[in-house]
Amino acid sequence: MNCNDYKKSIFLYAELSTLEKAEVDMHIKGCDNCFALFHATQKMQISLNRIAQVKVAPENAAKLTRAIMTKINGTTASKWHHFFTLSFHSPSLKISLSLLSALIIVTFSLESFNHSILSKQFLKQPSQGSVTLDSKVFREKASQRKGKASFFVDCLSPFKSNQYSLECLKNKFK
Amino acid sequence: MDQEAELDLIKKAMKGDAVAFRLLVEAHQGLAYSIAFRFTRNEQESEDIVQEAFLKIWKNILRYEREFRFKTWLSKIVTNLSLDYLKSAYKKNNIDKNANDYTMIATSDENKLEADELKGIVYQLAEQLTKKQKAVFVLRDLEQLESEEVCRILQLSNGNMKSNLYYARLKIKEGLQKIYKNDELQRL
Structure with a gap:
């Protein structure tokens, strides 16, 4: 590996494994340019950590919570809506509904199959008193x-x- | 809040318990606001994003997957909403320019550079990053989330995340170096 390869590792030092870190440490000991870069990036990381320490918070947290809850309460005006949403997400109901639809499909298939057989028989042997459209x-x-x-x-x-x-x-x- | 108590509140919220959800809001709105603000640098927009994020979570609470932490799910939604905001704001050229021009700060009084001013400079430099680079930089370096969590939030592979982080840090460093005129960041 040359200095260019180590450049990326120096910038991502915090993301490296212990073994990778040791490799970079070994290299910078014998390379002045990479040592300078390592020094500079570490300083930058310290500065970024300082910025991260400055916590950003809403000016009025209680007001923000109230605003969120008002919006949420507006959406839950109907308990029935929530009940149905909850019901349709329950796995047992999903299974029952899929079984029911499968049953309906099978019933209709059998019905149409029987109907086609019966109509064929009817055409072959018309019953007494029936009208054949021919x-x-x-x-x-x-x-x-x-x-x-x-x-x-x-x-x-x-x-x-x-x-x-x-x-x-x-x-x-x- | 420990994970078990959090899961208990989520289960209650799934049954429509708004009081339990309020506790979740109170526990996590700080994090949500912080992420949104680091992206938008606009208080009102950040509050709107936080409200929208929690509303989305409430509507989709039944889709919550236990393998992800609530914090990760929330961060993901807030990040996506913030990126959407940035996209529309860039289109309208409406990005908050309240941070002073960083070259002015640097040349006027380098010795008295305070953390707030440095923050302004870094945020200003972050504006020049691509969307992905900015997202990785904000979550990893400014919010100091774990690498794995950043990957999960942004749905990036570890290699892709590292690559974006490398270019983000490189650009920030180059920007800072320009300001301090090859001073090797001595002032930081």
């Missing part, structure tokens, strides 16, 4: 209804008399 069946039924309606259209003309219509229908059924 576009093909719907089209067939619609065309049949259309055929039946056209059967009577010939007889139900607004330009013919009722007598004619009755006669016509009788003939159709014959």
